[in-house]
Amino acid sequence: MREVCVVGVGMSQWGEIWRRSLRQLFVDAASDAIKSSGVDHLDGLYVGCMSSGLFVGQEHLGALMADYLGMRGLPACRVESACASGGMAVRSAFFEVASGASDIVMAAGVEKMTDCSGDDATYALATAADQEYEVFNGATFPGLYAMMAHAHMDRYGTTREMLSAVSVKNHKNGSMNPVAQYPFAITRETVENSVMVADPLRIMDCSPITDGAAAVIVTTEEIAKKLGKPYVKIIGSGVGTDTIQLCQRDDMTTIKAATIAFEKALKMSGKKLDDITFTEVHDCFTIAEIVVLESIGKYQPGEAGKAIVAGETALDGSFPVNTSGGLKSKGHPVGATGVAQVVEVYKQLTGQAEGDRQLKNSPKVGMAQNMGGSGASSVVHIMEVGS
Amino acid sequence: MAGIVGYGAHLPRHRIKAEEIAKTWGADAPSYKKGLMLREKSVPPPDMDTITLAVEAARNALKRSGGVDPADIGAIYIGSESHPYAVKPSGTVVGEAIGATPHIHCADFEFACKAGSEAMFVALSHIDSGMMKYALAIAADTSQGAPSDALEFSAAAGAGAFIMGKENLIAECLYTHSYMTDMPDFWRREHEFYPQHGGRFTGEEAYFAHTKGSSNALLEKSGMKPGDFQWAVFHQPNGKFPSRVAKELGFTKEQIEPGLLAPALGNTYSGASPIGLTATLDVAKPGDMIFMCSYGSGAGSDSFIWKVTERIDEVRDQAVKTAKLLHENLIYVDYGTYAKYRRKIKKNY
Amino acid sequence: MTMFSSRNWREYPQRYRLEASKFKKSGKTYFPPRDVDPETGDTEKETVILPDTGKIITYTVIRVAPGQWGDMSPYGLAVAELTDGTRLMAQVTDCDVEEIKIGMEVRIEFRRIQTESHEGVLSYGYKFVPKWY
Numbered sequence: 001m002r003e004v005c006v007v008g009v010g011m012s013q014w015g016e017i018w019r020r021s022l023r024q025l026f027v028d029a030a031s032d033a034i035k036s037s038g039v040d041h042l043d044g045l046y047v048g049c050m051s052s053g054l055f056v057g058q059e060h061l062g063a064l065m066a067d068y069l070g071m072r073g074l075p076a077c078r079v080e081s082a083c084a085s086g087g088m089a090v091r092s093a094f095f096e097v098a099s100g101a102s103d104i105v106m107a108a109g110v111e112k113m114t115d116c117s118g119d120d121a122t123y124a125l126a127t128a129a130d131q132e133y134e135v136f137n138g139a140t141f142p143g144l145y146a147m148m149a150h151a152h153m154d155r156y157g158t159t160r161e162m163l164s165a166v167s168v169k170n171h172k173n174g175s176m177n178p179v180a181q182y183p184f185a186i187t188r189e190t191v192e193n194s195v196m197v198a199d200p201l202r203i204m205d206c207s208p209i210t211d212g213a214a215a216v217i218v219t220t221e222e223i224a225k226k227l228g229k230p231y232v233k234i235i236g237s238g239v240g241t242d243t244i245q246l247c248q249r250d251d252m253t254t255i256k257a258a259t260i261a262f263e264k265a266l267k268m269s270g271k272k273l274d275d276i277t278f279t280e281v282h283d284c285f286t287i288a289e290i291v292v293l294e295s296i297g298k299y300q301p302g303e304a305g306k307a308i309v310a311g312e313t314a315l316d317g318s319f320p321v322n323t324s325g326g327l328k329s330k331g332h333p334v335g336a337t338g339v340a341q342v343v344e345v346y347k348q349l350t351g352q353a354e355g356d357r358q359l360k361n362s363p364k365v366g367m368a369q370n371m372g373g374s375g376a377s378s379v380v381h382i383m384e385v386g387s
Numbered sequence: 388m389a390g391i392v393g394y395g396a397h398l399p400r401h402r403i404k405a406e407e408i409a410k411t412w413g414a415d416a417p418s419y420k421k422g423l424m425l426r427e428k429s430v431p432p433p434d435m436d437t438i439t440l441a442v443e444a445a446r447n448a449l450k451r452s453g454g455v456d457p458a459d460i461g462a463i464y465i466g467s468e469s470h471p472y473a474v475k476p477s478g479t480v481v482g483e484a485i486g487a488t489p490h491i492h493c494a495d496f497e498f499a500c501k502a503g504s505e506a507m508f509v510a511l512s513h514i515d516s517g518m519m520k521y522a523l524a525i526a527a528d529t530s531q532g533a534p535s536d537a538l539e540f541s542a543a544a545g546a547g548a549f550i551m552g553k554e555n556l557i558a559e560c561l562y563t564h565s566y567m568t569d570m571p572d573f574w575r576r577e578h579e580f581y582p583q584h585g586g587r588f589t590g591e592e593a594y595f596a597h598t599k600g601s602s603n604a605l606l607e608k609s610g611m612k613p614g615d616f617q618w619a620v621f622h623q624p625n626g627k628f629p630s631r632v633a634k635e636l637g638f639t640k641e642q643i644e645p646g647l648l649a650p651a652l653g654n655t656y657s658g659a660s661p662i663g664l665t666a667t668l669d670v671a672k673p674g675d676m677i678f679m680c681s682y683g684s685g686a687g688s689d690s691f692i693w694k695v696t697e698r699i700d701e702v703r704d705q706a707v708k709t710a711k712l713l714h715e716n717l718i719y720v721d722y723g724t725y726a727k728y729r730r731k732i733k734k735n736y
Numbered sequence: 737m738t739m740f741s742s743r744n745w746r747e748y749p750q751r752y753r754l755e756a757s758k759f760k761k762s763g764k765t766y767f768p769p770r771d772v773d774p775e776t777g778d779t780e781k782e783t784v785i786l787p788d789t790g791k792i793i794t795y796t797v798i799r800v801a802p803g804q805w806g807d808m809s810p811y812g813l814a815v816a817e818l819t820d821g822t823r824l825m826a827q828v829t830d831c832d833v834e835e836i837k838i839g840m841e842v843r844i845e846f847r848r849i850q851t852e853s854h855e856g857v858l859s860y861g862y863k864f865v866p867k868w869y
Contacts, residue, residue, distance in 0.1 A: 119802050119803045119804075122802045123802065126802075132743075132747055132768070133768055133824070133825065134825055136849060136850065136859075136861070137813070137825055137826050137827060137849060137861065137863075138798060138801075138804075138805050138808075138811060138813055138827045138849075139813060139825060140798055140800075140801075140802060142796075142798075142800070143796045143798050143813050146796035147794045147795060147796050147813070147814075147815060148794070149796075150794045150795060150796060150838065151793070151794040151838075154794070154838050195799075195800075196797075196799050197799060197800045198796045198797065198798050198799065198800070198813075199796050199797040199799070199833075200796075201796075243774070245825070246815070246825065247815040247823040247824060247825045248766075248823065252793075252794060252815070400830050401830075432808075432829065432830065433807040433808055433848070434808060434827075434829055434847040434848045434849070434863060435847060435848065436848055436858075438848070438858075438860065439845075439846050439847050439848055439860065442846040442860075443845060443846055446846075471848075471858055472858070480752075480860060483748050483752050483753070484752040484753060484846055484860070485753075486753055707869050711869060715868070715869075716868045716869075718830070718831075718832075727807055728807070730807070
């Protein structure tokens with residue numbers, strides 16, 4: 001396999017973007033990525049998108065997006081793994097370049113979630129769970145993670161304070177991210193006085209409904225060097241899956257798909273867990289950040305919440321998590337999220353993170369963990385700063 | 388003669404008190420509580436309907452059947468005036484749920500409050516004719532009364548189920564009699580949500596004339612007197628009507644007491660006298676005689692004479708007793724919740 | 737729109753009667769039924785009926801309900817482990833949502849689960865109710 005690099009990144013504005021459509025959001029991010037990378041053409045395009053068919057009635061995104069990017073004829077297709085669609089698009093581009101089949105491939109992610117009613121959005125998101133045995137019976141996504149939270153609390157004594165700490169930290173980080181949907185800091189009280197959605201999760205434990213897109217240019221190291229732009233190497237890519245039904249998992253307090261994805265990515269990278277000094281994780285709900293940090297082995301089961309409260313995962317902590325603001329503050333346009341995580345790791349490794357959220361001491365290795373459904377699929381990418 | 392091989396009931400846990408309804412409409416609660424003997428009534432939550440009540444009652448009847456194989460049930464008849472579909476049978480759902488499909492006959496009956504006893508009557512006939520080994524008769528309703536109408540104080544929900552057979556009986560049916568005339572005392576036109584009724588016209592010429600007509604004919608046919616029965620169950624649109632007809636026929640308060648559920652349950656329509664029968668069987672002893680008379684507007688009464696067998700002592704505790712469902716662990720709701728549960732509020736769907 | 741009536745009809749054995757697959761080699765029971773044992777790859781199996789009681793191992797209360805369940809809101813949703821060790825997820829009905837907790841004993845009842853629009857098909861299945869008798 002060839003060495004694979006990310007050489008340019010782009011983001012649209014994230015939020016309720018009433019004046020931009022699905023395709024326009026994509027073009028915003030994709031143009032930005034092309035410009036920042038300096039590439040003069042693409043050999044392929046992967047568009048991560050979870051549910052454009054349900055959100056805006058549009059499928060067939062490969063052809064649509066290639067055309068609107070001004071690249072008719074470009075080999076392109078959509079990639080789907082629920083909320084992990086973006087990460088899966090990055091992985092597809094990674095393998096296309098690594099295999100030698102193509103030299104310059106774009107991995108993008110996009111979701112337009114506000115052009116439908118709240119009920120329709122809830123329905124679309126819920127299709128990532130077991131339609132017949134979870135959703136049929138009244139499960140919602142907050143509900144599924146809430147059940148994980150109650151199981152985690154019951155087993156490890158995880159507290160309200162720990163959940164709140166995730167939200168407060170991510171909002172603080174997101175307040176420094178110019179494209180974030182909710183770029184403002186909040187207090188623990190804000191979280192704990194917010195409306196209950198699915199016990200024990202309150203609205204401020206939940207990532208929002210977001211319109212947005214993100215794109216990265218994936219290429220060889222040789223081309224990256226030639227372009228003369230800052231680049232990072234993708235040194236590990238891993239995917240894991242598990243049963244889609246939460247209640248059929250061996251253990252509802254851990255996400256096995258994340259464990260598998262992480263172990264595969266780590267093995268490919270040749271690094272050790274401790275070589276990774278920061279990460280983006282899929283905090284679709286506050287409990288998810290806690291569970292993922294334990295599932296990848298960074299913390300022992302029941303220990304992540306304490307570490308977050310102690311500030312270990314803050315920007316100035318020993319292991320910063322979700323420097324971008326995470327899904328909670330930055331927003332969660334589901335198909336775009338996995339790509340945006342890679343954008344953030346790229347920015348941190350190349351010293352381009354905006355404002356004070358740029359990590360000090362020039363981090364060398366970072367990670368992006370993206371997740372689908374209630375954890376039935378996960379994609380992990382480990383990236384290293386280019387020499 | 389044919390008889391009951393297994394019986395069971397099911398009731399919602401939710402109740403609304405007469406005072407709560409009266410308060411909303413400025414009605415006089417005491418006239419309902421004392422006058423009509425209606426203290427409170429059952430309220431089905433949105434996830435409960437005639438079909439779900441029927442399934443649970445049928446499962447309880449199976450528990451008391453001494454191991455009847457559902458595949459041996461030859462017919463399922465559900466009597467109700469609140470079948471969830473206008474077109475699509477309720478009985479097939481019950482058949483699937485208890486594992487009695489596909490070699491089975493199925494029909495939904497409708498005859499105001501008499502549909503349940505009608506199902507029992509037909510099921511018994513099938514057994515007596517030798518057409519099948521077992522027939523399941525279910526009486527279930529989630530009836531509606533129009534807001535502010537007197538019926539709102541009584542229209543309630545519940546189900547009773549009876550597996551009829553020839554052997555291993557809990558109660559043998561000794562005699563039946565049916566009595567019908569055309570009577571416009573209560574009706575609901577197609578596509579209408581709430582029924583209409585003739586007010587006081589539903590009394591003398593309707594309820595009393597038919598229950599007495601049927602009961603007297605049955606007593607005469609059987610050569611029995613009210614004193615020959617341990618128990619009696621009458622259709623109960625409220626507590627007052629069955630008490631009065633029992634008295635006029637010569638039955639005592641004690642005889643109707645275990646089966647008189649209306650004061651705490653309301654009128655379960657098709658379910659009324661059948662559920663009353665389940666509650667009576669729950670307390671009956673081997674050899675006891677039970678008199679039962681239904682009434683359905685439109686109008687008619689089906690009467691039955693049941694003789695309880697030794698098996699009652701074996702099966703009584705195999706399923707939950709009706710009095711327990713009636714009196715224990717209740718959830719009281721306010722009028723708003725009741726109106727929401729019964730879909731009386733116009734909203735966007 | 738997907739054709740809900742056929743999709744729902746296909747699931748009746750599970751939803752109405754709690755039919756599950758028990759695999760020969762592992763002796764493990766799966767609900768809903770499966771064709772292949774996820775642990776052993778075994779395809780030899782028999783149909784078993786799940787027990788109708790168990791206890792809650794985790795739960796939530798859905799307070800922001802999709803329109804479909806608006807009339808039930810707030811409603812409990814739980815995973816229960818049945819007496820044979822199998823687990824399933826269902827709503828917890830007939831109880832004050834504040835009373836739901838891990839360890840609570842439940843019974844399975846036949847209930848209406850969904851109503852497809854005002855005119856559409858009604859779907860039935862299982863819900864948990866507190867086991868009070």
